[in-house]
Amino acid sequence: MTGDRLAARLLEIVDIASESRDEAALAAHVLEQLPDARDAGDTCVLAGVTERRERPLVLFAGHLDTVPAQGNFPGRLEDGVVHGLGAADMKAGVAVMMELALAVGSLDASVDVGFVFFGREELPFGDSSLTPLLEREPGLRSADLAIVMEPTDNELHAGCVGNINATWTFRGVAGHSARPWLADNAIHRAGRGIAALAEVEVVDHVFAGLTFREVVSAVTVHGGVARNVVPDECVVEVNMRYAPGTSAADAEAKLHALCDPHGELVIDGNAPSGLVSTGPLVDRLVAAGDGLTLAPKQAWTPVAELTGAGVDAINFGPGRPLYAHRRDEQVEVEALVKSYNTLERFLCA
The missing domain is CATH 3.40.630.10 (Zn peptidases)
Structure with a gap:
């Protein structure tokens, strides 16, 4: 040809x-x-x-x-x-x-x-x-x-690899940015959660003699009202890739374990490996x-x-x-x- x-x-x-x-x-x-x-x-x-x-x-x-x-x-x-x-x-x-x-x-x-x-x-x-x-x-x-x-x-x-997309919502209490001690900043909460997620190490899984890598990432961040408002909500989108041999349910459970201590996680989609x-x-x-x-x-x-x-x-x-x-x-x-x-x-x- x-x-x-x-x-x-x-x-x-x-x-x-x-x-x-x-x-x-x-x-x-x-x-x-x-x-x-x-x-x-x-x-x-x-x-x-x-x-x-x-x-x-x-x-x-x-x-x-x-x-x-x-x-x-x-x-x-x-x-x-x-x-x-x-x-x-x-x-x-x-x-x-x-x-x-x-x-x-x-x-x-x-x-x-x-x-x-x-x-x-x-x-x-x-x-x-x-x-x-x-x-x-x-x-x-x-x-x-x-x-x-x-x-x-x-x-x-x-x-x-399997592919999970999820929405991670952080909630706080709104307030005036001049008196932030009277509020609970949802963006700051999200920052702490994202920092913890960033420390999660890549996990190698060997399946049928091949090495696949399990990874999780924050991929988008949405939050804020105005420059003088402490926000009461911040939404982060999360993506996880998981290896063959890991069930869709087990992958979701692992992602929940990583994210739930910091905010509310909702699975939007899960394409199996x-x-x-x-x-x-x-x-x-x-x-x-x-x-x-x-x-x-x-x-x-x-x-x-x-x-x-x-x-x-x-x-x-x-x-x-x-x-x-x-x-x-x-x-x-x-x-x-x-x-x-x-x-x-x-x-x-």
């Missing part, structure tokens, strides 16, 4: 706006471009073989949506690099998927191959269109392996690459949705995690070619 073709395909889909909840135009484009594609509803498109037959079934999965634009739309090709919204996360992977879908009929593949395009991945876990799709299309759950084309810089990332998948097809993918090894995925990805539905899944894609969600989002054309060639060798092994 030529770099020019892959670059043109990527630039073509970068220039179709598809921010979360606005993926319909890109879904329609994918449907139009792939001869055997079908509309699976809810901005989801399926192509190729989508249920287990006599041979192993491998699915390629990729989300169509992007985060909001940051002055990086439309895209451009410059010096062997495609720039633009979603270039790395994860339209690079979608472009490779589309070209594989067009070529698979002429390849001497030794497995059946299907393609799953879906929306709303960049929104909270409960909004994703993939989990409902897996319920509507039971054949997908019979797959032997799903390759999620998330940005990994052409490395093989196994599993994924994804299991580490191994086996002959993963070994075959490792062998198809150039020095590929398994590494832990220190982020949340749809691998969690797939392994939760009983499908072995792995992360592999051409985008660089470094550029995901950035104003200068980009991917090298060379990375697209490397990804495509690795996956073609994998299919034809």
Whole structure:
């Protein structure tokens, strides 16, 4: 596969706006471009073989949506690099998927191959269109392996960490800033709680031979009324990432134990971790690459949705995690070619 073709395909889909909840135009484009594609509803498109037959079934999965634009739309090709919204996360992977879908009929593949395009991945876990799709299309759950084309810089990332978002509210008593001893400053209470949270050490967890890191962070702070008012409320948003092997309930309990002594914690969302998948097809993918090894995925990805539905899944894609969600989002054309060639060798092994 030529770099020019892959670059043109990527630039073509970068220039179709598809921010979360606005993926319909890109879904329609994918449907139009792939001869055997079908509309699976809810901005989801399926192509190729989508249920287990006599041979192993491998699915390629990729989300169509992007985060909001940051002055990086439309895209451009410059010096062997495609720039633009979603270039790395994860339209690079979608472009490779589309070209594989067009070529698979002429390849001497030794497995059946299907393609799953879906929306709303960049929104909270409960909004994703993939989990409902897996319920509507039971054949997908019979797959032997799903390759999620998330940005990994052409490395093989196994599993994924769980992701909790929570709201931490600190309450006090309002008063005049000239007489703060008559009030109870909620921002000061929040400061003490945040300082305690900052002292929590990173915890390494080994799961299936890979080391994942459990971390917790305060990510936003909202508080204050005016410069002469001691505030009676301060709200902090907290994010926690937890390793495979830790249940969603246990992770929430740990976060409550850290935060409850200082303020009121409410869990807003909890995306469970994804299991580490191994086996002959993963070994075959490792062998198809150039020095590929398994590494832990220190982020949340749809691998969690797939392994939760009983499908072995792995992360592999051409985008660089470094550029995901950035104003200068980009991917090298060379990375697209490397990804495509690795996956073609994998299919034809």
